[in-house]
Amino acid sequence: MNQRKKTIFWLAASALFLLAVAFLGYLWRDEALVTDFSRKNLAPCLKYPFGTDFMGRDMFVRTVTGLSLSIRLGVLTAAASAIFAGVMGIGAAVLGKAADSAITFLIDLVMGIPHILLLVLISYACGKGFWGVAVGITLTHWTSLARLIRGEVMQLKSSQYIQIAAKLGQSRLQIAGKHMLPHILPQFFTGLILLFPHAILHEASITFLGFGLSPEQPAIGVILSESMRYLAMGRWWLAAFPGALLMICVLLFRVLGESVCRLIDPGSVHE
């Protein structure tokens, strides 16, 4: 297979897998909550590949539902974060010196607090739960993309052809739409896709700590946090399988991101 086909294959495969998880999990959202004490604490078997927990819930269904929630939440928060990054980055570049120093200061400030700690703080401010995670991830992940976009716009602004376009009497809006957007958009989209894995990882982490989604929800962080109680009893599968599936999803998001980057910017390919 040549490079192009290989890349497209991986892109399609990972996208398909992630879509399947997101869809199935959504479909199973009620089944994930079903408790059945006649089948509690089962080890993995053909019928229940991930086993069942102390309330007889099917862990495979629960895990997929949790990951589906993570993926949907991840996509949502990554998108919100990327848009925020775009607004901040472009704002810093075009709104003048004061805005630039204010935004740069804000970026430094956000980067100065360890991610998890800031997530804890924001989640606390939002009263934990869904909005805690959603707002937390949106407000913590925008910084590097904003920096990137700011640099890019600044460079474009000082480039010759933009200055010529301005001299030729094109309006600022025309320049932004015609000359800047085509350059910024690919950067924006790769940045967005590269945000997914981070968003999902942090959602899982913050929920694991108890600041994210509520314990009633079949979130992946909740599943893993609950599994800790049964580790000492030797029920390793309660942690290992859901964790492994989470890893695979995050990994595939990375593969997806990298494939898109390669297709957009082949200069990054070295074979």
Place this chain on the structure above:
Amino acid sequence: MEKQILLQVEGLSISFAQYTKGLRRRNLQVIRDLGLTVRSGEITAVVGSSGSGKSLLAHGILGLLPYNASMSGEILYKGQELTGRLLENVRGREIVLVPQSVSYLDPLMKVGNQVRKGRKTAGALERCRELLARYGLPPDTESRYPFELSGGMIRRVLISTALMEEPELVIADEPTPGLDLTAAKRVMGHFREIADEGTGVLLITHDLELALEVADRIAVFYAGTTLEEMEASAFQREETLLHPYSQALYRAMPQHGFQPLAGTQPYAGDSYEGCVFAPRCPYRGEECSIQEIPYREVRGRKVRCIRPELAEMSGSPGKMDRSPDAENLALTERGRMA
């Protein structure tokens, strides 16, 4: 008496595998069927306009092409194929490179250490000082970093690195850009000295005038290939030049009327059939754009033209279109400098 042939390059081609948007692969041919010879004690100047792939020639001879490049053709050093073990043994010892800019020096290492290649023996220290002094560099140059030196000083430091060894062949890649005329002439003089000591020099340059002052042989380089290789003295008269492009170069020199040649060189990767120069050639015939033009021996020199006799006969072709925005090889930079 003919001097001994040191380096012979024949049919050299270099191409790059590239990925374009959407990861489509394409092959970019940068050098095609290039040939030249360098003799001991002589300077062979490869003259062609900037950005036409001449540096790759230097890197290709030394086996230093990037991973995505592929090379074919024959490079003979003292009659032996310059590959593998031989290349490794002579590279940096018998064959040395004088690179083109400050970026070839480690930005974080003191100049003296770089000239000496890290050697700290008394002999190396002394040789290094000797060389710096020979090229008029102050003694404290040794303990300076590259960014602290001027362009002219860097150039002389780079030449010093070559002479730390006892080279038989020096490959100098564009040694003059960015220098004023006096400095450029002095640098060229240094290469003449090196050649006069018996070393062969392959001088890669865009500056025909400067090359003519010091070189023994000229290889005319155009769009990735050589069009003609001749004694430098052939450039004294237009009639002794066989290739129409060589003649155009002659006429483009200030003392011969400053007449630029219309059109531009094809870029690497542009496909063409037949003669690469045909689109700009005043003598082109139908057969020029059909068949592959061989690099063949005509009157004791290599020429890539199927009917050099036409060019030979003509004094000054009337057909040539002279537009002001045309390419003028060698003149642009010098003109700006003066």
Place this chain on the structure above:
Amino acid sequence: MDKRQIVRGFAGLARVLLLILGVSFAAFFLLAVSPIDPLQSNVGQAALGSMSQEQIDKLREYWGMNTPMAVRFWNWAWDFIRGDMGVSLLYRRPVAEVLLEKTANSLWMMAAAWVLSGVIGFALGVWAGANRGKWQDKLVTGYSLLMASTPAFFLALVLLMVFSVWLKVLPVGFAVPVGTAAADVTLADRLVHGILPAAALSLTGISNIALQTREKMAEVMESDYVLFAQARGEKKWTMIRRHGLRNIALPAMTLQFASVSEIFGGSVLVEQVFSYPGLGQAAVDAGLGSDVPLLLGITVVSAVIVFGGNALADFLYGIIDPRIRKGRERGR
């Protein structure tokens, strides 16, 4: 040191102080706007129900819930600067004291992880970058990608499962053996209990450092000056030693200081898994238990460490890099 350097140093210091002030205010603001009622989470619903309204008002007064936020922030910051970080609601002890104790627990574990991930990550990055595209490179990038896709707490869980539950060679958690009096805790106990948390932190930390070092190394290996070194007959490992390490040392140093933040963040998760009573777990407990003074204290301390580390890296960069050092001398 000349005048410019001193001025630059002071400007840098002022910026760091401003950033720390900013972080403090942001954290204070976030904790203050929270809908979570500190009275309910600290006194407890039941206790609150049995109290009279007057008592509740008194408590509200005590927690300063009736004063405006700016005033509260000012009071808190003023006390903080004078060394009084308030009293932890969970531990019922001064925050400074709690911080000191937790930091003592975490410090060597985090320091070990910081050094290990830095050294191993650097070595792997150099190895991969120097062999770009070959199996060594694929191995290191593959590992890094895998690690970057693994949440730190899951890796900690896996280590716990393998070494503590399955092989039973290392303790399940806690900084010291359970039920041992503080005086009886030996250094060996502390070491043994810190191994797994430190390992989990290092294993995740390595990936980022390795990836970025690889990138820089590959860049250097493709530079003109390495090409020239090769043209002069230098062998691969000589080039890596003479040019590679020299040119990636400075970015690596910056990276190493910047990784402090990640190590701290990771420790929050890892300590939770191992019930390791360090700074990270204290942060989680403070957040879950609405211990606002403690959470503020931890945030400010971590910000001081992060910004301090970055500022130190900047400062060292200026001293070590001859282009900056000499450029400044010449610019005088």
